[in-house]
Amino acid sequence: MSRPLLAGVVALWAFAAGAQPQPSRSDTVTSPHSLPAKPVEIGPLNRRGPDIRRVDDRARCIAIAQRQTKRPQAGRRSPAQVELAFQTALASCAGPDVPPERAAVVGAANVEFRELALKFLDGELSGPAYLAAVGDRNRKVDRARTDVAWRSALASGDADRDFVPDTLDTCPGTPAHQVTDDAGCPRRVALPRQDPAISYRRMMEQQHLMISPACTGAPTPASPAPRRYSRAPSDPGANNEGYKVAVTRVGNQPANCPVFYELAFRMSGPIRQDLPRDRLITVTYRDTEAHAATHPGEVLFRIPASSEGERRELFEQLGLYQRTQIQARAVNGDGQPSAWSEVREVKVSSSTIQ
Amino acid sequence: MTRPFPPSAALLAGLLALGLTGRAEAHNTGVHRKLTDHAYEVMLMVQKEGPSQTRLPGLPLPASEKALSSADSEFPALRPWRAVNKSVTDAELKARWTAYMAEVRAALPRLRGLKGGLPKPGKPECQVDTVGWGQPMSSFEAMTLGATKKPIAGDYLSDDVDGCGIQDGWEPGGIFNHVNKGPQRDFGGTVLGVWSRHPDDEIDDVHMWIRPTNAGGLSEIKKILAGIAGAGAGVAYISYKCMLTCLKSFFGGECKKCVTDEWNKGQQQGSSAVAWVDGLVPGFGDHTSEQYVGLWHHIIALPPPPDGSATYDTLPGFHLEQAGVVGNPDGIEVGTRALADALGITVHYETSQGCQRYQVTGANDGHADSVMRGEDEWQFLSMAHTPFSPVDNVAWAGWKDFRDAGEARAARSLAGPLHAIGDATVPMHVTGTFGWGHRPFEDAIDWRYEELMFYGDKLASFHQARAILETSFIWREFIRDWRQKHGNTKDVPVRDLVTTVAQLTAVYVKQNLKEDWPFHPLMSTQYFVSKDDAVAYYMDYANSDELVRPLLVNAVAAELAFLTAASEVMP
Ligand SMILES: [Zn+2]
Numbered sequence: 008m009s010r011p012l013l014a015g016v017v018a019l020w021a022f023a024a025g026a027q028p029q030p031s032r033s034d035t036v037t038s039p040h041s042l043p044a045k046p047v048e049i050g051p052l053n054r055r056g057p058d059i060r061r062v063d064d065r066a067r068c069i070a071i072a073q074r075q076t077k078r079p080q081a082g083r084r085s086p087a088q089v090e091l092a093f094q095t096a097l098a099s100c101a102g103p104d105v106p107p108e109r110a111a112v113v114g115a116a117n118v119e120f121r122e123l124a125l126k127f128l129d130g131e132l133s134g135p136a137y138l139a140a141v142g143d144r145n146r147k148v149d150r151a152r153t154d155v156a157w158r159s160a161l162a163s164g165d166a167d168r169d170f171v172p173d174t175l176d177t178c179p180g181t182p183a184h185q186v187t188d189d190a191g192c193p194r195r196v197a198l199p200r201q202d203p204a205i206s207y208r209r210m211m212e213q214q215h216l217m218i219s220p221a222c223t224g225a226p227t228p229a230s231p232a233p234r235r236y237s238r239a240p241s242d243p244g245a246n247n248e249g250y251k252v253a254v255t256r257v258g259n260q261p262a263n264c265p266v267f268y269e270l271a272f273r274m275s276g277p278i279r280q281d282l283p284r285d286r287l288i289t290v291t292y293r294d295t296e297a298h299a300a301t302h303p304g305e306v307l308f309r310i311p312a313s314s315e316g317e318r319r320e321l322f323e324q325l326g327l328y329q330r331t332q333i334q335a336r337a338v339n340g341d342g343q344p345s346a347w348s349e350v351r352e353v354k355v356s357s358s359t360i361q
Numbered sequence: 362m363t364r365p366f367p368p369s370a371a372l373l374a375g376l377l378a379l380g381l382t383g384r385a386e387a388h389n390t391g392v393h394r395k396l397t398d399h400a401y402e403v404m405l406m407v408q409k410e411g412p413s414q415t416r417l418p419g420l421p422l423p424a425s426e427k428a429l430s431s432a433d434s435e436f437p438a439l440r441p442w443r444a445v446n447k448s449v450t451d452a453e454l455k456a457r458w459t460a461y462m463a464e465v466r467a468a469l470p471r472l473r474g475l476k477g478g479l480p481k482p483g484k485p486e487c488q489v490d491t492v493g494w495g496q497p498m499s500s501f502e503a504m505t506l507g508a509t510k511k512p513i514a515g516d517y518l519s520d521d522v523d524g525c526g527i528q529d530g531w532e533p534g535g536i537f538n539h540v541n542k543g544p545q546r547d548f549g550g551t552v553l554g555v556w557s558r559h560p561d562d563e564i565d566d567v568h569m570w571i572r573p574t575n576a577g578g579l580s581e582i583k584k585i586l587a588g589i590a591g592a593g594a595g596v597a598y599i600s601y602k603c604m605l606t607c608l609k610s611f612f613g614g615e616c617k618k619c620v621t622d623e624w625n626k627g628q629q630q631g632s633s634a635v636a637w638v639d640g641l642v643p644g645f646g647d648h649t650s651e652q653y654v655g656l657w658h659h660i661i662a663l664p665p666p667p668d669g670s671a672t673y674d675t676l677p678g679f680h681l682e683q684a685g686v687v688g689n690p691d692g693i694e695v696g697t698r699a700l701a702d703a704l705g706i707t708v709h710y711e712t713s714q715g716c717q718r719y720q721v722t723g724a725n726d727g728h729a730d731s732v733m734r735g736e737d738e739w740q741f742l743s744m745a746h747t748p749f750s751p752v753d754n755v756a757w758a759g760w761k762d763f764r765d766a767g768e769a770r771a772a773r774s775l776a777g778p779l780h781a782i783g784d785a786t787v788p789m790h791v792t793g794t795f796g797w798g799h800r801p802f803e804d805a806i807d808w809r810y811e812e813l814m815f816y817g818d819k820l821a822s823f824h825q826a827r828a829i830l831e832t833s834f835i836w837r838e839f840i841r842d843w844r845q846k847h848g849n850t851k852d853v854p855v856r857d858l859v860t861t862v863a864q865l866t867a868v869y870v871k872q873n874l875k876e877d878w879p880f881h882p883l884m885s886t887q888y889f890v891s892k893d894d895a896v897a898y899y900m901d902y903a904n905s906d907e908l909v910r911p912l913l914v915n916a917v918a919a920e921l922a923f924l925t926a927a928s929e930v931m932p
């Protein structure tokens with residue numbers, strides 16, 4: 008961390024607090040990556056909560072930080088260096104009382120934690136190695152929180168980014184992300200052989216991030232409530248043999264934002280002794296598969312005998328148990344889920360629903 | 362920080378020996394409603410029975426069955442407690458029991474007179490007289506528990522609730538279907554239950570923000586999609602690998618390429634969206650909603666803090682950096698830490714009321730205040746490095762509102778304490794893990810609650826009610842002891858109460874721990890890949906009903922004792 012950077016940080020809050028930022032050439036330079044001017048909120052989490060307060064000073068401070076780190080000379084720095092400058096500036100936006108050297112340490116810590124995380128997520132670091140490295144940085148960052156002398160020493164220089172101040176570093180130039188002792192010298196740590204992250208990695212390889220631009224700004228989907236299900240006429244010739252489930256329609260999403268209905272069925276009270284006492288089967292439908300129900304606030308999904316996969320399994324099991332409970336939730340095209348509905352006991356209606 | 366707690370060893374020993382000390386578990390929110398309503402139904406049963414009855418009027422129980430509230434010299438559930446409270450003679454115990462039953466009976470009319478605090482229903486068609494609320498909309502929030510004429514559904518507070526938030530066909534379950542029935546049915550328990558389920562609903566507890574980076578964030582992927590013809594109106598499935606590429610390249614050219622490729626690939630395959638829904642990256646979806654609320658719902662008693670108290674509070678709350686069973690993270694926890702750091706998911710201090718509200722100051726309840734933290738400590742680093750306040754502080758915040766509200770007092774303020782008691786009986790909440798099978802464990806309880814607590818059998822559920830009542834007596838004694846030491850106040854030591862429940866849960870867990878129950882290192886990842894199998898694991902685990910039941914009994918019992926004591930601050 009360089010001195011000029013610290014000075015820039017001090018100035019930042021003053022700007023935000025009222026003084027107009029000096030117009031400079033930097034303001035006209037555009038970066039290939041545009042930045043959100045405000046923090047990206049992932050809330051509100053409580054729909055009845057008061058509106059989010061916006062503190063204009065803060066937003067301005069962040070906007071200025073973004074502009075400052077995009078100056079022409081920023082182009083000669085690596086993206087990582089630019090990010091370091093930006094995160095440092097950002098930390099100082101927390102308020103006028105943040106000591107600049109604290110902001111510098113926080114900025115550096117956030118960059119380091121991010122890099123370590125990416126190395127882990129990418130498989131370059133095993134779970135235990137990742138945890139050991141983060142633990143090492145945590146210890147030092149925490150020391151910088153309470154030990155003022157250490158903190159200012161750290162902010163004045165840490166060339167090898169091991170979070171040990173250059174002035175106290177007996178082993179300068181340790182490789183990136185190396186675990187060290189408080190003198191900055193590499194420390195070997197015995198890593199547990201078991202890696203808890205293996206199951207996580209395996210899982211993530213099957214995962215996808217679902218994104219629908221049409222869902223941008225959508226509220227948390229409402230929970231669809233299961234209403235009832237019925238067995239369609241079991242006339243062997245009828246092609247609609249099977250079950251129908253009615254749930255309330257999720258109506259609070261923007262047009263064209265897809266909505267998926269997840270329906271979890273728990274069946275209990277088996278009709279035969281050789282069956283397990285419980286079965287739990289979850290099926291997922293997209294809104295486009297819904298049929299209109301007579302009640303305008305509801306949608307209807309079918310589980311016909313001709314189903315495949317999970318739905319087929321569900322079709323078969325529903326006939327083998329006396330009791331059915333259903334729980335539902337919705338997920339929109341941005342992967343934003345509703346809460347699961349209450350578990351409802353859903354009776355088979357004597358008349359078919361339509 | 363020195364703390365004038367812990368509870369008497371005798372109390373701990375008593376509860377432990379009972380086997381009733383639950384191991385508390387953090388619950389799927391639906392369970393909280395059931396626990397609270399259950400406590401209320403037991404209270405109703407005590408009241409209906411009347412002080413001099415030897416059996417419940419009109420109930421089809423054998424004559425030999427002892428009445429619920431009789432001062433039976435046996436007190437089977439109290440045997441272990443008596444073993445450590447030898448100075449309490451038979452006569453003294455009977456006298457205390459009789460006094461307690463009188464307290465429970467006196468509590469009910471007060472609770473029935475308490476304002477529910479439910480917001481009026483949102484939909485116009487639910488605001489009309491024909492719905493049968495029997496309460497003008499202008500004073501809906503003042504509708505008392507006793508005047509509530511409809512069973513309130515657990516999701517009443519949702520904006521888009523179905524059926525006006527009334528749960529038609531609701532039944533209290535087990536023997537209570539015979540106690541609380543007919544035209545005079547009491548729905549107070551369902552109102553309390555809704556609040557117990559939603560302690561955070563009226564409060565803007567946590568906002569997370571994705572700390573901006575110089576390069577923007579995940580929204581950059583949307584901008585890329587918007588630039589692809591047709592993609593703006595479609596659904597894209599971005600693989601984990603591509604997401605990483607984007608993060609690493611600061612959303613540069615490589616990111617653009619992989620997003621475009623994956624969009625095209627998806628188009629060619631005509632991928633049925635449905636197949637993907639269960640395979641979403643946690644981080645964009647789940648991390649934004651319920652999970653975050655749960656950040657304030659832990660109280661770590663396992664292991665106990667090294668010097669008897671933690672950095673900010675007596676027992677610490679959730680801290681992702683140290684999450685796991687006794688600090689050992691499972692895969693989900695390691696991965697979530699990394700995602701939080703990679704994306705910069707951070708508490709947004711200004712808009713998160715929880716930061717302020719759940720730091721305890723000036724409590725004066727004999728339990729140390731929180732060590733206060735400023736904005737920097739909440740917001741500088743990602744949530745992975747942010748210790749949250751423990752759930753007993755959530756209980757305290759609600760309790761303080763309730764105690765001091767005067768005329769404005771409403772059931773809503775009981776949400777915090779009731780919910781906190783429930784959470785403190787969940788093994789995962791007292792060791793501070795959101796992995797290790799947390800969600801499937803809770804889901805299994807939610808699905809099986811009736812089998813667990815009512816046995817589908819009147820007589821068995823009657824005995825269960827008696828066990829709950831006897832266990833609640835121990836908590837009544839706990840509160841009574843505290844009150845005697847604090848000038849016979851009517852205050853309730855909610856932090857001590859929740860903390861002790863959590864400590865008991867921790868002990869119960871240690872005693873009943875199996876290699877693969879309740880903590881399982883793979884069940885949380887399994888939950889993402891195949892939810893039903895993970896839940897089935899807990900539903901079908903050998904003896905799981907017997908293992909879980911004591912925790913639930915203890916939760917209901919502690920809530921019952923709390924409700925009784927809480928009502929005493931009312932006129
Ligand atoms: Zn939980």
Ligand SMILES: [Zn+2]
Pocket residue numbers: 387388655658780784
């Ligand atoms: Zn909770």
